Amino acid sequence: MDDLRLLIDLHRDAARQGPGGDAETELVLSLARVDRSKPLAIADLGCGTGASTLVLARLLNATITAVDLSQVFLDVLDARASEQGCSEKITTLCASMDDLPFADEHFDVIWSEGAIYTLGFAKGVEAWDRFLNVGGLLAVSEITWTTGSRPAELQAHWEGEYPEIDVASSKLRVLEQHGYTPIGYFALPEHCWLDNYYRPMQRRLGQFLARNGHSADAQAIVDAEIREIELYEQYRAYYSYGFYLSRKSDRRAPSSR
Ligand code: SAH
Numbered sequence: 001m002d003d004l005r006l007l008i009d010l011h012r013d014a015a016r017q018g019p020g021g022d023a024e025t026e027l028v029l030s031l032a033r034v035d036r037s038k039p040l041a042i043a044d045l046g047c048g049t050g051a052s053t054l055v056l057a058r059l060l061n062a063t064i065t066a067v068d069l070s071q072v073f074l075d076v077l078d079a080r081a082s083e084q085g086c087s088e089k090i091t092t093l094c095a096s097m098d099d100l101p102f103a104d105e106h107f108d109v110i111w112s113e114g115a116i117y118t119l120g121f122a123k124g125v126e127a128w129d130r131f132l133n134v135g136g137l138l139a140v141s142e143i144t145w146t147t148g149s150r151p152a153e154l155q156a157h158w159e160g161e162y163p164e165i166d167v168a169s170s171k172l173r174v175l176e177q178h179g180y181t182p183i184g185y186f187a188l189p190e191h192c193w194l195d196n197y198y199r200p201m202q203r204r205l206g207q208f209l210a211r212n213g214h215s216a217d218a219q220a221i222v223d224a225e226i227r228e229i230e231l232y233e234q235y236r237a238y239y240s241y242g243f244y245l246s247r248k249s250d251r252r253a254p255s256s257r
Contacts, residue, residue: 016051018114019193019241025055031184040108045097046115050077057086067093102131112140125178134250144242154235179252184245198229
């Protein structure tokens, strides 16, 4: 099995594939004053098994297109949606976030939790822009330094994993430069990492190794996850996922439209 298949195997049984929380998804709706009764077209990009998709479907009068590169994850999402009686609000689509088949200005909301990093923050904001209505909401979470400086070991690790990791003010500037008006930011609290993501993953690691014959590749994935969790436990004061809420502005320079 290659690494991607192993990663999908590790994460397919999880409620979520990155740090986050149902209450934090709902908090975004409140901060952005999203009208819960208004019919909305929403794209949830990099939806995984649908942690945020299902919250949005439950709380909003929306049609949601949930996009992921993994059909395995989307199958889990489809099953969950039907269990929860919200299938009619959700359409899953197996596609890459940098090659989306939508019409211009098709969506009122573009949502993405813990996934824009796979394109890069600036590249994702730019690539998705044309699909969003003017005045539409862009809600994305992105790993973020929460202090101005940090231990060298931590910085080296995360810059190695994701060179675009930065402080919130830099992310807000990227949004502004792309014609977005920031309307809110918050950092995910610790329970979004530990209770909702890392602890459930730790409980699955043994079965994951057994299922994959304790292969060297599977062990390497487990070692990397354990290292990431240890770093979080040691250095959690210095980083989190930031949730960035912004609206597509109608006051753009003609060249950026
Ligand atoms: N939003 C989910 C999943 C986050 S993990 C949650 O918060 O739980 C990142 C997700 O992005 C994974 O499901 C992965 O399969 C997906 N992904 C990675 N690269 C992608 C791409 N190019 N296009 C679409 N999805 C992608």
